[in-house]
Amino acid sequence: MILKRGNTRRRRIAAVGMYDGVHRGHRFLLDYMRLEAKQRALASAAVTFHDHPLSVVRPDDAPKLLTSPDDKFQLLEASGADDVIILDFDDKMRHMTARQFLRMLKRRWAIDALVVGFNNRFGRDRLEGIDQYKAIGKEIGIDILEAPEYKGKGAPVSSSIIRRHLSEGLIEEASTALGRPYKIKGQVVDGRRLGRTLGFPTANVDPIPVNAVLPLFGVYVAIATTPDGVRHPAVVNIGRRPTVEEDPEAAPVTIEAHIIDYAGYLYGSMLELDFISYLRPEKKFPSIDKLRQALENDKKKAKAKLEKEGYMTKG
Numbered sequence: 001m002i003l004k005r006g007n008t009r010r011r012r013i014a015a016v017g018m019y020d021g022v023h024r025g026h027r028f029l030l031d032y033m034r035l036e037a038k039q040r041a042l043a044s045a046a047v048t049f050h051d052h053p054l055s056v057v058r059p060d061d062a063p064k065l066l067t068s069p070d071d072k073f074q075l076l077e078a079s080g081a082d083d084v085i086i087l088d089f090d091d092k093m094r095h096m097t098a099r100q101f102l103r104m105l106k107r108r109w110a111i112d113a114l115v116v117g118f119n120n121r122f123g124r125d126r127l128e129g130i131d132q133y134k135a136i137g138k139e140i141g142i143d144i145l146e147a148p149e150y151k152g153k154g155a156p157v158s159s160s161i162i163r164r165h166l167s168e169g170l171i172e173e174a175s176t177a178l179g180r181p182y183k184i185k186g187q188v189v190d191g192r193r194l195g196r197t198l199g200f201p202t203a204n205v206d207p208i209p210v211n212a213v214l215p216l217f218g219v220y221v222a223i224a225t226t227p228d229g230v231r232h233p234a235v236v237n238i239g240r241r242p243t244v245e246e247d248p249e250a251a252p253v254t255i256e257a258h259i260i261d262y263a264g265y266l267y268g269s270m271l272e273l274d275f276i277s278y279l280r281p282e283k284k285f286p287s288i289d290k291l292r293q294a295l296e297n298d299k300k301k302a303k304a305k306l307e308k309e310g311y312m313t314k315g
Contacts, residue, residue: 002073002084012083013037013113014045014105015147016122018052018159021066022075024179025117025157028150030079033115036145037082042112045083046076047105053089064213066159066178068185085109098123099136106140114142118149154179169216169278181223181274184212184255188266191254198288200295202237202256203266205273214238214253219279221302223311224259225272233260233311235295235302236273239282243291248284260299277305 015033019026030046037044050069055062067075076084087093096104101123105111116133127133130146137144150157154177165174166182175181184207191204203224207214217239224234235258242248257273279298285291 008110010043010110012045012111013040013042014047014111015115016047017117019048019072019076020159021162021178022072023157023162023177024152024154025150027079029117029147030081032147034080040113043082045085046081047085049087049089051089056089056094063163064211065209066162066213068209095124097125098127102137102140102142106142111142113145115145115147117147163213166213166215169218171275171278181276183272183274185272188269188271190267198292200258202258203271205255205257205271207255217282219298221276221279221305223274224257227269232262233303233306234258235298242284
């Protein structure tokens with residue numbers, strides 16, 4: 001259940017975080033919280049924020065996002081938490097001390113226990129050490145628990161590490177840390193339709209959110225999910241199209257998906273792209289014919305990769 005208002009008759013244990021990406025480390029924390037919830041006969045709640053706190057504190061330093069707010073909330077619900085509580089991180093919350101923040105959680109959301117992630121800190125005063133949080137929690141009536149560090153597959157895992165993997169084109173590493181392929185979702189918008197003249201029609205995707213993390217410029221193997229829910233093999237180019245743009249440095253960044261052996265009409269529709277692997281860097285080719293040859297080679301490599309990994313069958 002996604003909540004914006006509290007139900008004080010339902011006592012809760014909570015874990016607070018931005019949860020961008022809802023990666024393996026996040027789910028480990030939520031699993032730990034649910035175990036504690038069962039032992040304490042409490043409802044479990046993932047407490048998160050609609051926007052990244054840094055967008056208020058230091059807007060210029062706010063990171064690009066791995067998931068849209070809607071996708072994040074759906075992933076949190078799927079994690080097994082009884083409630084997903086959405087907070088607006090505004091200027092008032094920004095100036096709360098740890099004590100004030102805990103009091104707000106207790107009063108407004110009926111939280112009796114709080115799981116604090118490994119090395120996670122909160123409050124304007126940025127207390128040092130779990131013991132200080134436990135002492136304040138005892139005064140307020142919230143039992144503060146420190147979750148163990150996640151040491152499973154892909155560890156160490158954090159949203160910032162996943163962003164770094166993507167910036168370096170390390171798609172497999174990012175997907176391992178997430179526990180699923182990295183996804184870009186967005187609306188198909190009209191483009192210059194140059195791909196169609198080359199025999200490689202593309203869907204130009206306008207990502208949601210607009211501040212979504214984009215991988216390193218280059219060509220990727222992907223799975224495209226069309227509005228009918230069918231998954232198709234695809235090749236995706238992210239970059240500034242240096243072969244066809246007169247001034248690539250000034251050209252806008254585009255996400256162009258060539259959906260292999262697909263002829264449907266997608267303009268105005270939503271398209272999901274699951275990134276499987278990095279193929280090659282974006283480059284300027286000496287001619288359109290050389291570009292066409294490279295695209296054909298990309299297509300063959302993508303099909304071979306997806307067949308090998310079991311995403312599609314031969315034929």
